[in-house]
Amino acid sequence: MVALESPAIRKPAETFGQDRQRLELAALSAPAVLFTVGMIAFPVIYTVWLSFQSFSSTGKQSFVGLGNYAHLISDNEFWHGLWVTLALYLLSLVLQLVFGVWLALVLFHAKRLSGIVRSLFISPFMMPPVVAGMMWLVILDPSIGAANYILTSLGLPPSDWLASPTFVIPTVALIDSWQWTPYVALIVLGGLQSLPPSVYEAAQIDGASPFKTFQRITLPLLLPTIVTATILRSVDLLRFFDIIYITTQGGPGNASNTLNIYGFRVGFEFFNIGYASALMLTLTAIVFGAVLAFNRLRNAVAW
């Protein structure tokens, strides 16, 4: 007896159809894949090759195999940079996810908000990072900035903000979160729009409280979108550069010296292109690991 659903036994016509389907699907993703490979193949290969070279300060080049990577492992600056990167990453990510979802819900329920006001809500990340950095540099200036002015007017103690070795990472995380929480909110808002209303109707009939609705129904349904936002923010946060470059240049001391900043200075200011390449590739590998991990999560929470 042949069971039609049995995958082991297929009719020739169906096999042909499925093959054709597979071909079509591959063709759909081909342009994106080919384009990406075309653009990044040479840079990646070139950088790998560079990472096996050593460049002395007088410009002499020599092949050192894995020498740069060995140096990396024993380099205190690298490990410190890794720690700074991870601390900044986790702090910023948590802030942005929590407040991003919150903001998305608030905006979602404010149905009668005009388009202009709604776009103002998501405007901070539309500002170029260099401008945001300069702006916060002035606002957070301990002497002439508005932030301390407001704090002291309220009788609170002023802070060194970006100049404090202990507070620089939280401050940078706050600046970044101010700018990118609306971005997360926008993504989650898109996700909220696509949730089937029938589920809410069912919940309302049951008389569930809004908090329970959120916890039991909305949040699980939103997980794929939240994971997407996590992946997208993670690739940017782990490569944190712009704000720090504009405001502290990795300081005070090296309290805000992320791996990207460190690699940039090694390459472009100290002209040690070989070591810089090794640093950049290591950072890329770390980000890649994070993306793979979150992608697993994405597949796990997909409906």
Next chain:
Amino acid sequence: MTAKSVAAGLTLSIITASAIVSAAHAADFDWKKFQGKTVSFLANNNPVSQTLLKHKADFEKLTGITLKVDMYQEQQMRQRLVTVMNAHSDEADVFMTLPSREGAQFAAAGWYADLTPMTKNEVAPDYDYAGLSQALLKAATYNGKLTSMPMNIEGPVLYYRTDIFKKCGVDQPKTIGDIEAAAKKIKACDPSITPFVSRGLKPALPYTFSNFLHNMGGSYMVNGKSALCTPKDKAALDTYSHLLRAYGPPGVVNYSFPQISALYRAGRAAMDFEASNELPTVMEGGARLKDTGLIPLPPGDGGQVPTTIGWGIAVSAYSKQPDAAWYFVQWATSPAVQKLMAVQGIAPPRSSVADDPTYRKWINEQPVRKEWQAALDVLASKGTSEVGYPIVANPQSREFIGQAVQSLILKEKTVDQACADADKALDALIAQK
């Protein structure tokens, strides 16, 4: 005909002939030699280049060369330059450079064209090569090659509030020790104002710190080794960091010229040790015009050895038309053009221009300008370009100097610890060949 008259006639003809030849030579120099060509200029966006390029049309009319300009902010321009040069591209014929910082580095990388032959052979008669600051020319010479021509002269100077000094009964500081005494007095007299502000940002502070080091008789390298733990160097580290820690604004470890000038301009600082070319920024709005005094850093145990640097303009070693590019370089650094730039606030690296009556008139318009020029005269005559270590890896050496000073400002290390750690790292850097 006597032998004498023959000799006389010969001599006369020789003299006449050589006169004709040299006149022909002078007339030989033709500004329009490269007419129709295009020279590309990769520029920094700062007042020096901005002022220069205001007269771009003059150059194009004089020579018939078209000038293509690509202008970027300083750090961005450097990024672009490094990329273009690493690719050995002929895209930029001429570019601006800061010899005190990257001169040795770029020279070692072979990015500069040698200008020495051009300054001898292909030069306009009124160029007055000898009139350029010999110190700056020397600072731009590596391994006997002249790598760039100086465009301006600048260095850190001490701006101070004459009214606050008067109010608190403080005299103009005559030594470095006086600065600390003045700061202490001002702090007691008016707690709402920052007594002293200068650079605390790690990569930026060597610029101002070097002046303290040299005035106090210290030096970065002695006998090929890093000397930050010698007594004079330690004193300099201690003095500079102590001034900023005790009398500087909160958050001074992030401070470079944008915040420093903003702070002083807003009337919130009594003494401001910053670049001389921040004068226009500090004077913006007019609030500080009448109550600012200006002097070079007062002498210490080592005398007065101000930090003097200047932007240079160089020809790329990969340029396909270095001769045409040189025409732009020599025009940009000629006495005539530098005179035009001087009255717009760009301090010239030529004493002839500084003495020019039109310039003097501009200087005398404001008392603070007079003091500014007087300070620059001191910088021109006594200055050194040594900001950071005199090695190829100068930018990286600044990193370690910055780290040492910052760790002292933040009280993370003692002077002995800081100098020892820095020496160790710097010796390793020096040893890299």
Next chain:
Amino acid sequence: MTSMPVSDTVLRRLNTLQLVAAGFIIMAPVAWMVLSSFKPSFAVTAYPPTLIFSPTTENYSNLIKTTPFFSYAVNSLIVTIGSAGLGLIFGIPAAFAVSWTRISWPAVLTLAARMAPGTLFLLPWYVMFRQVGLIGSYTALILSHAVITLPIVIWILLPSFDNIPRSVFEAAQVDGCSVTRILWRIALPLVGSGIVVAAILAFVFSWNYFLFALVLSNGDTKTLIAAAFNFVGEGSTDWGALMAAATLIALPPLVLATLVQRWLVAGLTLGAVKG
């Protein structure tokens, strides 16, 4: 047991309260930036900071007069629309295919360009584009910026495509529809809000990205964001001009976002498919 439902009015008021609080925190610095653009440059860093002042438009007029602002803006527009468009054209089919087959590697691959520090690409791309004489061309800029927009489009659309129940596709397959037909006729209309978000984000990211333009453009094709840096330099820090430039630069993305708002609100998804 269900608890007493909280009244609708209380909920609405609570929401409004949160809205106002969020709005203040988010928009206060933006307001500071816009207000500062109307102050003379030295007044931006004056102390104490002033809310009341006599506004001046000198920053804007200076900006337009001294820099070729308009042509920079046109350059930025060409590059941004080109790269966002390219990202959508390549990204929509790819996201659909990845979602259907649950084979993620194409999506992760496109994200690879975003995993490496941008500076990694500067020198190799300069060399590459120089070989084919494309330095300073719009093509080089659009292609490099598309490397940024493509992964954004794909990853934003993935959950949207994932949300469509498989039964929809299966029904269409039984009808004999080809995969491509299913994409254009059935799937695409269902991910409208996703496409809107992807388009906005692609536009904004490309618009604000300066690193590639720094190296791949020339004087004629320089983008607006590269010009924004020019206002901070030793001896010439012009806060007023910087704030004015920043306000102007932030306008096009804001206008775009406002225009497409209603698709985001209404949502072209839903319809009678689910349930």
